[in-house]
Amino acid sequence: MIRLVLAALLAFPMVAAAQNQPGWFVPGQPQGQGQAQPQGQRPAQPAQPAQAQRPAQQPAAITPLPPGTPPPAAVIGVVDVPEIQRVSTAFNQVRQEIERRRTKLNDDVQNEQQRWRDEQQRLGNERGGMSPEQLRNRERALQDQITDGQRIFRDRARDLEQLAQQALREIEQALAIVIRQVAASRNINMVLPRPLVIFNEPPFDMTEEVAVQLNRMITNVNLPPDPSAAPPPRPATTPAPAPAAPRRN
Numbered sequence: 001m002i003r004l005v006l007a008a009l010l011a012f013p014m015v016a017a018a019q020n021q022p023g024w025f026v027p028g029q030p031q032g033q034g035q036a037q038p039q040g041q042r043p044a045q046p047a048q049p050a051q052a053q054r055p056a057q058q059p060a061a062i063t064p065l066p067p068g069t070p071p072p073a074a075v076i077g078v079v080d081v082p083e084i085q086r087v088s089t090a091f092n093q094v095r096q097e098i099e100r101r102r103t104k105l106n107d108d109v110q111n112e113q114q115r116w117r118d119e120q121q122r123l124g125n126e127r128g129g130m131s132p133e134q135l136r137n138r139e140r141a142l143q144d145q146i147t148d149g150q151r152i153f154r155d156r157a158r159d160l161e162q163l164a165q166q167a168l169r170e171i172e173q174a175l176a177i178v179i180r181q182v183a184a185s186r187n188i189n190m191v192l193p194r195p196l197v198i199f200n201e202p203p204f205d206m207t208e209e210v211a212v213q214l215n216r217m218i219t220n221v222n223l224p225p226d227p228s229a230a231p232p233p234r235p236a237t238t239p240a241p242a243p244a245a246p247r248r249n
Helices: 081-087 089-125 132-185 207-217
Strands: 076-079 190-193
Touching: 076 132, 076 207, 081 207, 089 132, 089 207, 132 207
Parallel strands: 076 190
Antiparallel strands: none
């Protein structure tokens, strides 16, 4: 895809404003009239001749380059990328899976927050039957659980966003290859996104053919399994003690 960068140059002219001040020369009035001479101020001395200024340095002459190869005549094609994403099988598969995992993450966050609130309520009810040391230990343990849980949820959210970006990059790379193939088949040498085009005739539009070829090239994206869907590890069981050997007389 060809990215266009539009730059605007703003010129701010410098405007000099002059105000009449006491003692200044005003055109149309003879000097010494219309303005009072401030007391204690010497009369204005005649202006000294300005020193001769150095001639401005002329810019160096630009050496013309040899004639280059002119660009070919533009053959333009138009592509509607949002429409291609809407009908893309791979894009919809990634979108649905990412949304499912985000919903699962939000549910896990809400369930864990409710468990923390229940634990705080239970701790408040049992506060009267615990010693200060026991109360501090329970509060510290609960705070550690909350801190660890928040860190785990932040890591899951970050990993999910990175997974979505990686999957979209894979689809975009396939889309770029397909656009080049369709453009080459039509002898098109310039492709523009539809939002930049105000009007175009249907023969310029490549969207439908690009969408068909993209679904042929890539139908899905291999996403790693959701780590949150794995069953929690079972707690380690303590082996039963071995029977004691019989004593000998």
